[in-house]
Amino acid sequence: MGNFLAGKVIAVTGAGRGIGRAVALACAAEGAKVVVNDYGVSIEGAEPTSDVAEAVVKEIEAGNFGTRGNAGSDTGGAVGGAADRAASGAADRGSGGRGADRDPAVDAGRSGGSRAGGEAVAVADDISTMAGGRRVVETALARYGRIDGVVCVAGILRERMLFNMSEEEWDPVVATHLKGTFTVFRAASAVMRKQGSGTLIGFTSGNHQGSVSQANYSAAKGGIISLVRSAALGLHKYGVTANCVAPVARTRMSANVPMELNEIGDPEDVAALVVYLLSDRAREERITGQVYTIAGPKIAVWAQPRELRSAYADGSWTPERIADFLPGSVGTDPMPMLAQLEAMAQAAAAAKAKAEAEATAAVAVEKAVVVEKAVAVEKQATPEHAATPEKGDNPRPPHGV
Numbered sequence: 001m002g003n004f005l006a007g008k009v010i011a012v013t014g015a016g017r018g019i020g021r022a023v024a025l026a027c028a029a030e031g032a033k034v035v036v037n038d039y040g041v042s043i044e045g046a047e048p049t050s051d052v053a054e055a056v057v058k059e060i061e062a063g064n065f066g067t068r069g070n071a072g073s074d075t076g077g078a079v080g081g082a083a084d085r086a087a088s089g090a091a092d093r094g095s096g097g098r099g100a101d102r103d104p105a106v107d108a109g110r111s112g113g114s115r116a117g118g119e120a121v122a123v124a125d126d127i128s129t130m131a132g133g134r135r136v137v138e139t140a141l142a143r144y145g146r147i148d149g150v151v152c153v154a155g156i157l158r159e160r161m162l163f164n165m166s167e168e169e170w171d172p173v174v175a176t177h178l179k180g181t182f183t184v185f186r187a188a189s190a191v192m193r194k195q196g197s198g199t200l201i202g203f204t205s206g207n208h209q210g211s212v213s214q215a216n217y218s219a220a221k222g223g224i225i226s227l228v229r230s231a232a233l234g235l236h237k238y239g240v241t242a243n244c245v246a247p248v249a250r251t252r253m254s255a256n257v258p259m260e261l262n263e264i265g266d267p268e269d270v271a272a273l274v275v276y277l278l279s280d281r282a283r284e285e286r287i288t289g290q291v292y293t294i295a296g297p298k299i300a301v302w303a304q305p306r307e308l309r310s311a312y313a314d315g316s317w318t319p320e321r322i323a324d325f326l327p328g329s330v331g332t333d334p335m336p337m338l339a340q341l342e343a344m345a346q347a348a349a350a351a352k353a354k355a356e357a358e359a360t361a362a363v364a365v366e367k368a369v370v371v372e373k374a375v376a377v378e379k380q381a382t383p384e385h386a387a388t389p390e391k392g393d394n395p396r397p398p399h400g401v
Protein backbone atom coordinates (compact mmCIF):
# COMPACT_ATOMS: atom_id res chain seq x y z
CA MET A 1 0.00 0.00 0.00
CA GLY A 2 1.15 3.53 -0.77
CA ASN A 3 0.40 6.51 1.42
CA PHE A 4 -0.76 9.20 -0.99
CA LEU A 5 -4.14 9.27 0.78
CA ALA A 6 -3.14 7.98 4.20
CA GLY A 7 -5.75 8.77 6.84
CA LYS A 8 -8.30 10.13 4.36
CA VAL A 9 -11.87 8.98 3.93
CA ILE A 10 -13.04 8.94 0.33
CA ALA A 11 -16.47 8.12 -1.11
CA VAL A 12 -16.71 6.93 -4.70
CA THR A 13 -20.02 6.57 -6.57
CA GLY A 14 -20.35 4.02 -9.37
CA ALA A 15 -17.46 2.23 -7.65
CA GLY A 16 -18.63 -1.28 -8.48
CA ARG A 17 -17.40 -1.40 -12.06
CA GLY A 18 -15.13 0.21 -14.61
CA ILE A 19 -13.49 3.48 -13.66
CA GLY A 20 -15.22 3.85 -10.29
CA ARG A 21 -13.99 0.45 -9.17
CA ALA A 22 -10.42 1.27 -10.23
CA VAL A 23 -10.67 4.57 -8.33
CA ALA A 24 -11.97 2.85 -5.18
CA LEU A 25 -9.19 0.24 -5.29
CA ALA A 26 -6.50 2.85 -5.96
CA CYS A 27 -7.74 5.03 -3.07
CA ALA A 28 -7.63 2.05 -0.73
CA ALA A 29 -4.18 1.10 -2.02
CA GLU A 30 -3.00 4.61 -1.14
CA GLY A 31 -4.24 4.31 2.41
CA ALA A 32 -7.76 5.78 2.25
CA LYS A 33 -10.83 4.30 3.88
CA VAL A 34 -13.37 4.02 1.12
CA VAL A 35 -17.16 4.24 0.84
CA VAL A 36 -17.96 2.08 -2.18
CA ASN A 37 -21.25 3.24 -3.67
CA ASP A 38 -22.85 1.42 -6.56
CA TYR A 39 -26.49 0.83 -7.37
CA GLY A 40 -25.43 -2.18 -9.44
CA VAL A 41 -27.44 -1.42 -12.55
CA SER A 42 -27.23 -2.32 -16.22
CA ILE A 43 -25.75 0.22 -18.61
CA GLU A 44 -29.27 1.68 -19.13
CA GLY A 45 -29.83 1.90 -15.37
CA ALA A 46 -32.03 -1.18 -14.80
CA GLU A 47 -32.01 -4.21 -12.46
CA PRO A 48 -30.23 -2.90 -9.35
CA THR A 49 -28.22 -5.24 -7.17
CA SER A 50 -26.07 -4.66 -4.11
CA ASP A 51 -23.65 -7.45 -5.14
CA VAL A 52 -21.59 -5.08 -7.26
CA ALA A 53 -20.62 -2.70 -4.46
CA GLU A 54 -20.14 -5.52 -1.98
CA ALA A 55 -17.76 -7.36 -4.32
CA VAL A 56 -15.45 -4.34 -4.48
CA VAL A 57 -15.49 -4.00 -0.70
CA LYS A 58 -14.38 -7.61 -0.50
CA GLU A 59 -11.56 -6.94 -2.98
CA ILE A 60 -10.36 -4.01 -0.86
CA GLU A 61 -10.58 -6.00 2.35
CA ALA A 62 -8.63 -8.82 0.73
CA GLY A 63 -5.97 -6.36 -0.39
CA ASN A 64 -6.57 -6.99 -4.12
CA PHE A 65 -5.71 -3.44 -5.11
CA GLY A 66 -3.74 -3.66 -8.30
CA THR A 67 -5.98 -5.50 -10.73
CA ARG A 68 -5.30 -3.56 -13.91
CA GLY A 69 -7.61 -4.78 -16.67
CA ASN A 70 -9.61 -7.06 -14.33
CA ALA A 71 -12.59 -8.04 -16.49
CA GLY A 72 -14.74 -8.17 -13.40
CA SER A 73 -15.10 -4.46 -13.78
CA ASP A 74 -17.27 -4.73 -16.82
CA THR A 75 -18.47 -8.19 -17.48
CA GLY A 76 -19.84 -8.97 -14.08
CA GLY A 77 -17.09 -11.55 -13.55
CA ALA A 78 -16.18 -10.29 -10.10
CA VAL A 79 -19.67 -9.43 -9.11
CA GLY A 80 -21.74 -12.39 -10.22
CA GLY A 81 -23.31 -13.11 -13.56
CA ALA A 82 -26.66 -12.29 -15.05
CA ALA A 83 -28.42 -14.87 -12.92
CA ASP A 84 -26.96 -13.38 -9.74
CA ARG A 85 -27.94 -9.94 -10.91
CA ALA A 86 -31.49 -11.00 -11.65
CA ALA A 87 -31.80 -12.79 -8.34
CA SER A 88 -30.48 -9.97 -6.20
CA GLY A 89 -32.33 -7.39 -8.29
CA ALA A 90 -35.52 -9.24 -7.46
CA ALA A 91 -34.46 -9.39 -3.82
CA ASP A 92 -33.90 -5.63 -3.85
CA ARG A 93 -37.28 -5.02 -5.34
CA GLY A 94 -38.86 -7.42 -2.88
CA SER A 95 -37.41 -5.51 0.05
CA GLY A 96 -38.77 -2.18 -1.07
CA GLY A 97 -36.91 -1.73 -4.34
CA ARG A 98 -34.68 1.31 -3.90
CA GLY A 99 -31.37 0.85 -2.16
CA ALA A 100 -32.10 4.12 -0.39
CA ASP A 101 -34.75 2.38 1.66
CA ARG A 102 -32.22 0.17 3.38
CA ASP A 103 -30.53 0.80 6.67
CA PRO A 104 -26.91 1.99 6.16
CA ALA A 105 -25.93 0.28 9.39
CA VAL A 106 -27.08 -3.02 7.90
CA ASP A 107 -25.10 -2.37 4.71
CA ALA A 108 -22.13 -1.27 6.76
CA GLY A 109 -22.37 -4.32 8.99
CA ARG A 110 -22.63 -6.60 5.96
CA SER A 111 -19.71 -5.13 4.12
CA GLY A 112 -17.23 -3.95 6.71
CA GLY A 113 -14.98 -6.36 8.55
CA SER A 114 -11.49 -7.70 7.85
CA ARG A 115 -8.61 -5.27 8.14
CA ALA A 116 -6.12 -7.57 6.44
CA GLY A 117 -6.20 -5.35 3.36
CA GLY A 118 -7.86 -1.97 3.20
CA GLU A 119 -11.00 -0.63 4.84
CA ALA A 120 -14.20 -0.12 2.91
CA VAL A 121 -17.95 -0.09 3.30
CA ALA A 122 -20.63 -0.65 0.67
CA VAL A 123 -23.59 1.64 -0.01
CA ALA A 124 -25.78 0.18 -2.73
CA ASP A 125 -28.00 3.23 -3.06
CA ASP A 126 -29.23 5.21 -6.07
CA ILE A 127 -27.34 8.50 -5.98
CA SER A 128 -29.85 10.18 -8.28
CA THR A 129 -32.02 10.60 -5.14
CA MET A 130 -31.27 13.12 -2.40
CA ALA A 131 -31.53 10.31 0.16
CA GLY A 132 -29.00 8.23 -1.80
CA GLY A 133 -26.48 11.06 -2.00
CA ARG A 134 -26.91 11.83 1.70
CA ARG A 135 -26.51 8.17 2.58
CA VAL A 136 -23.10 8.01 0.90
CA VAL A 137 -21.79 10.87 3.04
CA GLU A 138 -23.59 9.84 6.22
CA THR A 139 -22.10 6.36 5.94
CA ALA A 140 -18.59 7.84 5.74
CA LEU A 141 -19.28 9.93 8.86
CA ALA A 142 -20.98 7.12 10.78
CA ARG A 143 -18.33 4.59 9.92
CA TYR A 144 -15.10 6.58 9.78
CA GLY A 145 -15.93 9.92 11.40
CA ARG A 146 -15.04 12.20 8.49
CA ILE A 147 -15.19 12.74 4.73
CA ASP A 148 -12.16 14.12 2.86
CA GLY A 149 -13.12 13.50 -0.74
CA VAL A 150 -16.03 12.46 -2.92
CA VAL A 151 -15.65 11.16 -6.47
CA CYS A 152 -18.86 11.05 -8.51
CA VAL A 153 -18.32 8.45 -11.21
CA ALA A 154 -21.76 6.76 -11.48
CA GLY A 155 -23.34 6.92 -14.88
CA ILE A 156 -25.72 5.32 -17.37
CA LEU A 157 -26.47 5.68 -21.09
CA ARG A 158 -29.73 5.86 -23.05
CA GLU A 159 -28.75 6.70 -26.57
CA ARG A 160 -31.20 8.16 -29.12
CA MET A 161 -31.24 10.90 -31.72
CA LEU A 162 -32.68 14.12 -30.27
CA PHE A 163 -35.73 14.07 -32.53
CA ASN A 164 -36.66 10.58 -31.25
CA MET A 165 -35.62 10.93 -27.59
CA SER A 166 -38.33 10.27 -25.00
CA GLU A 167 -38.69 11.73 -21.52
CA GLU A 168 -37.82 8.23 -20.19
CA GLU A 169 -34.53 8.44 -22.04
CA TRP A 170 -33.76 12.01 -21.01
CA ASP A 171 -34.67 12.14 -17.31
CA PRO A 172 -32.76 9.15 -15.85
CA VAL A 173 -29.55 10.02 -17.70
CA VAL A 174 -29.59 13.61 -16.49
CA ALA A 175 -30.66 12.46 -13.02
CA THR A 176 -27.89 9.89 -12.67
CA HIS A 177 -25.03 12.04 -13.97
CA LEU A 178 -25.92 15.63 -13.09
CA LYS A 179 -28.27 15.30 -10.14
CA GLY A 180 -26.24 12.31 -8.93
CA THR A 181 -23.21 14.59 -8.70
CA PHE A 182 -25.26 17.32 -7.01
CA THR A 183 -26.75 15.03 -4.34
CA VAL A 184 -23.31 13.86 -3.20
CA PHE A 185 -21.60 17.25 -3.58
CA ARG A 186 -24.46 18.84 -1.64
CA ALA A 187 -24.15 16.51 1.34
CA ALA A 188 -20.33 16.43 1.32
CA SER A 189 -19.79 20.16 0.89
CA ALA A 190 -21.88 20.95 3.97
CA VAL A 191 -19.49 18.83 6.04
CA MET A 192 -16.33 19.98 4.24
CA ARG A 193 -17.24 23.62 4.69
CA LYS A 194 -17.32 23.11 8.46
CA GLN A 195 -14.10 21.11 8.59
CA GLY A 196 -12.35 23.65 6.32
CA SER A 197 -11.04 21.09 3.84
CA GLY A 198 -12.13 18.56 1.27
CA THR A 199 -12.07 17.65 -2.40
CA LEU A 200 -14.98 17.20 -4.78
CA ILE A 201 -14.44 15.40 -8.09
CA GLY A 202 -17.02 15.19 -10.86
CA PHE A 203 -16.87 13.04 -13.98
CA THR A 204 -17.54 14.61 -17.34
CA SER A 205 -16.75 13.48 -20.89
CA GLY A 206 -15.24 14.89 -24.07
CA ASN A 207 -18.84 14.69 -25.24
CA HIS A 208 -19.70 17.73 -23.13
CA GLN A 209 -18.78 19.54 -26.37
CA GLY A 210 -21.84 17.97 -27.99
CA SER A 211 -22.95 14.60 -29.24
CA VAL A 212 -24.81 13.39 -32.30
CA SER A 213 -26.95 10.77 -30.56
CA GLN A 214 -26.52 11.44 -26.83
CA ALA A 215 -27.99 14.88 -26.22
CA ASN A 216 -29.09 13.76 -22.74
CA TYR A 217 -25.60 12.52 -21.76
CA SER A 218 -23.85 15.51 -23.32
CA ALA A 219 -26.14 17.99 -21.57
CA ALA A 220 -25.58 16.27 -18.23
CA LYS A 221 -21.82 16.19 -18.72
CA GLY A 222 -21.76 19.90 -19.62
CA GLY A 223 -23.84 20.58 -16.53
CA ILE A 224 -21.36 18.68 -14.36
CA ILE A 225 -18.53 20.97 -15.52
CA SER A 226 -20.56 24.04 -14.57
CA LEU A 227 -21.50 22.43 -11.26
CA VAL A 228 -17.84 21.70 -10.52
CA ARG A 229 -16.80 25.26 -11.39
CA SER A 230 -19.59 26.59 -9.20
CA ALA A 231 -18.41 24.38 -6.35
CA ALA A 232 -14.81 25.56 -6.90
CA LEU A 233 -15.95 29.19 -6.70
CA GLY A 234 -18.42 28.82 -3.85
CA LEU A 235 -16.22 26.68 -1.62
CA HIS A 236 -12.84 28.28 -2.30
CA LYS A 237 -12.91 30.35 0.87
CA TYR A 238 -13.64 27.24 2.93
CA GLY A 239 -10.55 25.40 1.68
CA VAL A 240 -12.53 22.96 -0.47
CA THR A 241 -11.39 22.18 -4.03
CA ALA A 242 -13.49 20.89 -6.93
CA ASN A 243 -12.25 19.43 -10.20
CA CYS A 244 -13.56 17.40 -13.09
CA VAL A 245 -12.19 14.42 -14.99
CA ALA A 246 -13.01 13.56 -18.62
CA PRO A 247 -11.72 10.00 -18.99
CA VAL A 248 -11.30 7.69 -21.95
CA ALA A 249 -10.90 4.13 -20.71
CA ARG A 250 -11.82 0.60 -21.70
CA THR A 251 -15.04 -0.25 -19.85
CA ARG A 252 -18.47 -1.60 -20.76
CA MET A 253 -19.53 2.01 -21.41
CA SER A 254 -16.75 2.83 -23.90
CA ALA A 255 -17.35 -0.55 -25.56
CA ASN A 256 -20.71 0.94 -26.60
CA VAL A 257 -19.11 3.72 -28.67
CA PRO A 258 -19.78 2.93 -32.33
CA MET A 259 -16.41 4.26 -33.52
CA GLU A 260 -12.80 3.43 -32.81
CA LEU A 261 -11.25 5.61 -30.11
CA ASN A 262 -7.70 6.55 -31.06
CA GLU A 263 -6.61 7.58 -27.59
CA ILE A 264 -7.80 5.23 -24.87
CA GLY A 265 -6.36 3.71 -21.71
CA ASP A 266 -7.44 1.60 -18.76
CA PRO A 267 -9.54 2.58 -15.73
CA GLU A 268 -6.35 2.39 -13.64
CA ASP A 269 -4.85 5.29 -15.62
CA VAL A 270 -7.86 7.40 -14.66
CA ALA A 271 -7.58 6.24 -11.05
CA ALA A 272 -4.00 7.53 -10.82
CA LEU A 273 -5.15 11.04 -11.77
CA VAL A 274 -8.05 10.93 -9.33
CA VAL A 275 -5.79 9.85 -6.47
CA TYR A 276 -3.49 12.75 -7.25
CA LEU A 277 -6.39 15.24 -7.33
CA LEU A 278 -7.60 13.92 -3.97
CA SER A 279 -4.16 14.22 -2.40
CA ASP A 280 -2.53 16.99 -0.42
CA ARG A 281 -0.01 17.35 -3.26
CA ALA A 282 -2.79 18.67 -5.54
CA ARG A 283 -4.22 20.81 -2.74
CA GLU A 284 -0.79 22.37 -2.16
CA GLU A 285 -0.77 23.31 -5.86
CA ARG A 286 -4.23 24.92 -5.35
CA ILE A 287 -5.70 22.94 -8.20
CA THR A 288 -9.38 23.77 -8.40
CA GLY A 289 -12.02 24.45 -11.06
CA GLN A 290 -10.10 22.36 -13.63
CA VAL A 291 -11.19 19.81 -16.21
CA TYR A 292 -8.62 17.15 -17.06
CA THR A 293 -8.79 14.53 -19.77
CA ILE A 294 -6.90 11.32 -19.16
CA ALA A 295 -6.62 8.70 -21.90
CA GLY A 296 -3.89 6.13 -21.32
CA PRO A 297 -0.57 7.95 -21.41
CA LYS A 298 -2.15 11.34 -22.22
CA ILE A 299 -3.22 14.00 -19.70
CA ALA A 300 -4.71 17.26 -20.98
CA VAL A 301 -6.27 20.30 -19.35
CA TRP A 302 -9.34 21.92 -20.93
CA ALA A 303 -9.57 25.67 -21.47
CA GLN A 304 -11.76 27.80 -19.27
CA PRO A 305 -14.67 29.23 -21.27
CA ARG A 306 -14.16 32.89 -22.03
CA GLU A 307 -15.35 35.46 -24.53
CA LEU A 308 -13.42 35.24 -27.75
CA ARG A 309 -14.20 38.54 -29.51
CA SER A 310 -16.55 41.35 -28.70
CA ALA A 311 -17.88 44.56 -30.20
CA TYR A 312 -19.80 47.49 -28.82
CA ALA A 313 -22.59 49.31 -30.57
CA ASP A 314 -22.66 53.03 -30.85
CA GLY A 315 -26.22 53.33 -29.57
CA SER A 316 -28.50 50.28 -29.58
CA TRP A 317 -28.22 47.12 -31.59
CA THR A 318 -31.03 46.29 -34.00
CA PRO A 319 -31.39 42.99 -35.88
CA GLU A 320 -30.49 44.88 -39.07
CA ARG A 321 -27.31 46.37 -37.62
CA ILE A 322 -26.31 43.01 -36.14
CA ALA A 323 -26.91 41.31 -39.50
CA ASP A 324 -24.66 43.85 -41.21
CA PHE A 325 -21.96 43.86 -38.54
CA LEU A 326 -21.67 40.46 -36.82
CA PRO A 327 -20.57 38.07 -39.62
CA GLY A 328 -17.42 40.03 -40.51
CA SER A 329 -16.44 41.10 -36.99
CA VAL A 330 -17.47 39.14 -33.90
CA GLY A 331 -18.08 36.20 -36.22
CA THR A 332 -18.24 32.63 -34.97
CA ASP A 333 -16.01 30.11 -33.21
CA PRO A 334 -16.30 26.98 -35.37
CA MET A 335 -17.21 23.72 -33.60
CA PRO A 336 -14.26 21.30 -33.77
CA MET A 337 -16.67 18.35 -33.53
CA LEU A 338 -18.71 19.65 -36.47
CA ALA A 339 -15.53 19.89 -38.56
CA GLN A 340 -14.70 16.35 -37.45
CA LEU A 341 -18.18 15.15 -38.44
CA GLU A 342 -17.91 16.80 -41.85
CA ALA A 343 -14.47 15.24 -42.39
CA MET A 344 -15.92 11.83 -41.43
CA ALA A 345 -18.88 12.34 -43.80
CA GLN A 346 -16.49 13.31 -46.61
CA ALA A 347 -14.26 10.31 -45.92
CA ALA A 348 -17.34 8.04 -45.86
CA ALA A 349 -18.62 9.54 -49.14
CA ALA A 350 -15.18 9.13 -50.74
CA ALA A 351 -14.96 5.52 -49.53
CA LYS A 352 -18.48 4.86 -50.86
CA ALA A 353 -17.65 6.42 -54.24
CA LYS A 354 -14.45 4.33 -54.41
CA ALA A 355 -16.35 1.17 -53.51
CA GLU A 356 -19.00 1.96 -56.14
CA ALA A 357 -16.36 2.66 -58.78
CA GLU A 358 -14.62 -0.61 -57.91
CA ALA A 359 -17.94 -2.47 -58.02
CA THR A 360 -18.75 -0.93 -61.43
CA ALA A 361 -15.28 -1.86 -62.71
CA ALA A 362 -15.69 -5.39 -61.36
CA VAL A 363 -19.08 -5.72 -63.12
CA ALA A 364 -17.52 -4.44 -66.36
CA VAL A 365 -14.69 -6.99 -66.06
CA GLU A 366 -17.21 -9.73 -65.28
CA LYS A 367 -19.28 -8.73 -68.32
CA ALA A 368 -16.18 -8.72 -70.50
CA VAL A 369 -15.26 -12.20 -69.26
CA VAL A 370 -18.81 -13.43 -69.92
CA VAL A 371 -18.72 -11.96 -73.44
CA GLU A 372 -15.26 -13.47 -73.98
CA LYS A 373 -16.48 -16.86 -72.78
CA ALA A 374 -19.57 -16.61 -74.98
CA VAL A 375 -17.42 -15.77 -77.98
CA ALA A 376 -15.11 -18.70 -77.16
CA VAL A 377 -18.08 -21.04 -76.85
CA GLU A 378 -19.49 -19.73 -80.09
CA LYS A 379 -16.10 -20.15 -81.73
CA GLN A 380 -15.93 -23.73 -80.49
CA ALA A 381 -19.40 -24.42 -81.87
CA THR A 382 -18.64 -22.73 -85.19
CA PRO A 383 -14.87 -22.80 -85.81
CA GLU A 384 -13.42 -20.79 -88.63
CA HIS A 385 -12.81 -23.81 -90.79
CA ALA A 386 -16.44 -24.91 -90.34
CA ALA A 387 -17.93 -22.18 -92.36
CA THR A 388 -21.54 -21.42 -91.83
CA PRO A 389 -23.27 -23.58 -94.27
CA GLU A 390 -24.90 -21.80 -97.04
CA LYS A 391 -27.68 -22.97 -99.07
CA GLY A 392 -26.49 -25.75 -101.32
CA ASP A 393 -23.28 -26.47 -99.30
CA ASN A 394 -22.55 -29.89 -97.96
CA PRO A 395 -21.74 -29.33 -94.27
CA ARG A 396 -19.03 -31.53 -92.63
CA PRO A 397 -17.84 -31.91 -89.07
CA PRO A 398 -14.80 -29.73 -88.05
CA HIS A 399 -12.44 -32.53 -87.28
CA GLY A 400 -13.68 -34.93 -89.85
CA VAL A 401 -15.28 -38.25 -88.96
Ligand SMILES: NC(=O)c1ccc[n+]([C@@H]2O[C@H](COP(=O)([O-])OP(=O)(O)OC[C@H]3O[C@@H](n4cnc5c(N)ncnc54)[C@H](O)[C@@H]3O)[C@@H](O)[C@H]2O)c1
Nearest residue numbers: 014017018019039040041127154155205248249251253254
Ligand atom coordinates in the same frame (compact mmCIF):
# COMPACT_ATOMS: atom_id res chain seq x y z
N1 LIG B 1 -15.29 4.76 -20.13
C1 LIG B 1 -15.04 5.87 -20.80
O1 LIG B 1 -14.24 5.89 -21.77
C2 LIG B 1 -15.72 7.14 -20.41
C3 LIG B 1 -15.63 8.25 -21.27
C4 LIG B 1 -16.20 9.46 -20.88
C5 LIG B 1 -16.84 9.55 -19.65
N2 LIG B 1 -16.96 8.45 -18.84
C6 LIG B 1 -17.65 8.60 -17.57
O2 LIG B 1 -16.95 7.92 -16.55
C7 LIG B 1 -17.88 7.39 -15.60
C8 LIG B 1 -17.64 5.91 -15.40
O3 LIG B 1 -17.87 5.22 -16.61
P1 LIG B 1 -17.53 3.68 -16.81
O4 LIG B 1 -17.09 3.58 -18.22
O5 LIG B 1 -16.69 3.18 -15.72
O6 LIG B 1 -19.01 3.07 -16.71
P2 LIG B 1 -19.54 1.67 -16.12
O7 LIG B 1 -20.85 1.44 -16.76
O8 LIG B 1 -18.49 0.62 -16.23
O9 LIG B 1 -19.76 1.98 -14.55
C9 LIG B 1 -20.74 2.84 -14.10
C10 LIG B 1 -21.20 2.36 -12.74
O10 LIG B 1 -22.16 3.31 -12.23
C11 LIG B 1 -23.16 2.59 -11.52
N3 LIG B 1 -24.39 3.38 -11.43
C12 LIG B 1 -25.23 3.69 -12.43
N4 LIG B 1 -26.28 4.40 -11.96
C13 LIG B 1 -26.08 4.55 -10.63
C14 LIG B 1 -26.80 5.20 -9.59
N5 LIG B 1 -27.96 5.81 -9.85
N6 LIG B 1 -26.31 5.16 -8.34
C15 LIG B 1 -25.13 4.53 -8.08
N7 LIG B 1 -24.42 3.88 -9.00
C16 LIG B 1 -24.88 3.89 -10.28
C17 LIG B 1 -23.34 1.32 -12.36
O11 LIG B 1 -23.96 0.28 -11.63
C18 LIG B 1 -21.91 1.01 -12.79
O12 LIG B 1 -21.30 0.09 -11.92
C19 LIG B 1 -19.27 7.74 -16.12
O13 LIG B 1 -19.73 8.91 -15.50
C20 LIG B 1 -19.03 7.98 -17.59
O14 LIG B 1 -19.99 8.83 -18.15
C21 LIG B 1 -16.42 7.25 -19.21
